[in-house]
Every structure is written in C-alpha cells, then in structure tokens.
Amino acid sequence: MLTRSPQRGFTIVELLAVVAVIAILAALLGLNFKSFREMGYRAACLSNLRQIGVAVQTFANEHDMQLPGRAMSTSDAKWPVVLAAYLQNPRVYSAPGRANSAMTTGHDPLSNLRNYTSFILNGFNDLGALDDPSLTVRLVALERPSSVILIGMPHPGSGHFYMDMLEGAGNHNDVLDLTAYGSGSPYLFADGSARVLTKADYDHKLWLVNRDFPVPPAP
Secondary structure (H helix, E strand, C coil): CCCCCCCCCCCHHHHHHHHHHHHHHHHHHHHHHHHHHHHHHHHHHHHHHHHHHHHHHHHHHHCCCECCCCCCCCCCCCHHHHHHCCCCCHHHHCCCCCCCCHHHHCCCCCCCCCCCCCCEEECCHHHCCCCCCCCCCEHHHCCCHHHCEEEECECCCCCCCEECCCCCCCHHHHCECCCCECCEEEEEECCCCEEEEECCCCCHHHHCCCCCCCCCCCC
16 A cells, blocks of 8 residues: 655745745846836937937038027027927927926927936037127137037036036036946937946046137036
C-alpha cells in the first residue's frame, strides 16, 4: 500500500525570500519605466526644438538672414510671437514633462508680458543686443553656428524671454536649468541642430559669439 508523503508548504523564510525578489523586480521595472519615460520626454523636446530651428531659419531667409530682434517693450512682439507665424503649431513651445509647459498650465505661450514657453532665447549680450535693442543679429555673422546655443531651457516659472549674461548674477547662473531631463538639458544651436548637453559638458561660453567676452563671475 502506497503512502503519500505529507505535502510540504513554504516556510516563512522562503516566503520572505520570494517577496524580496518580487520587490526587487518591481523596483527595477519602476526605475526602467521612469528612465524610458524621461528618454521619451527628451526626444520629444529635441523634436520641438528642431521645429523651432526650422522656423528660425525660415524667418532669417525672409529677413536678410537676421534673427528675431530683441523686443523690450511689453507691446512689442517677443520671439515666441514672431516665430509662431512660421510654426504649424505653437505646442512645440512646450517641453513635454515640464512643470512650466504652457500646455499644462493653461497660459498663453504667445504672451508678450511674460515668457510662458519652456524655452529661452539667446540675448546676445556679447554683440551688444542688451544695450541696443534695435541691433539685429544675422545668422551669417555667427562663425561657429554649430557651437553657439540659440535656445535653452530655464527653470520652471522663470518668465525670462532672453538669456542674459549681464542680468543679476547672469541668467546662465540663476535662470538656466542644466538638468531639465535627468543629467542634462536639450539645446537648439544656431545651425539648426538640437542636442542634449549634460551638466558636466555644458559651458556658458556656448552662448557667446565672441568667446573673449568678459562674463561676470557668479557671486
């Protein structure tokens, strides 16, 4: 006569080990999902910047290769309004996954009173645009367009339209977000390319046409 051996259940130690493995796998999957989501946001932001770059080039082609001029008065059209005429959809002014995205806050990205886009335009202090707003910068004047940042990303809620080296401690110190997506931020360069620079690789001189321009040190 065959006798069945008593069925052995899981011990407490074995159950705890299984739970621990499941917890570790869940944590790893959570980290990967966050990483993949961040990569998706970053890729979408780069795509938006490239579309803005096409708008800049089209504007320049129609205006003797000039970039959008610097507007100081609240009644004058700032660069988001100027370039909007060359964009299919102003939604590209919003950086996906960002708290200051106009599409999530409901603010008008074409406001002339405050910058509600996710981006900030080069103020070209080294060429005198801050002292003389009537001065216009031409693309052909940029000898190294692939090494001159045209647009970057400010911290959420900054409200600045232009990246100024001579304002306060310098917008490159107190306004720019160097880690908008993980360890870096996307930038649009004057040649129309868009790429991510890590905080370690970022150099504020990339905003300058004249690399010898004396930028005040951060306090």
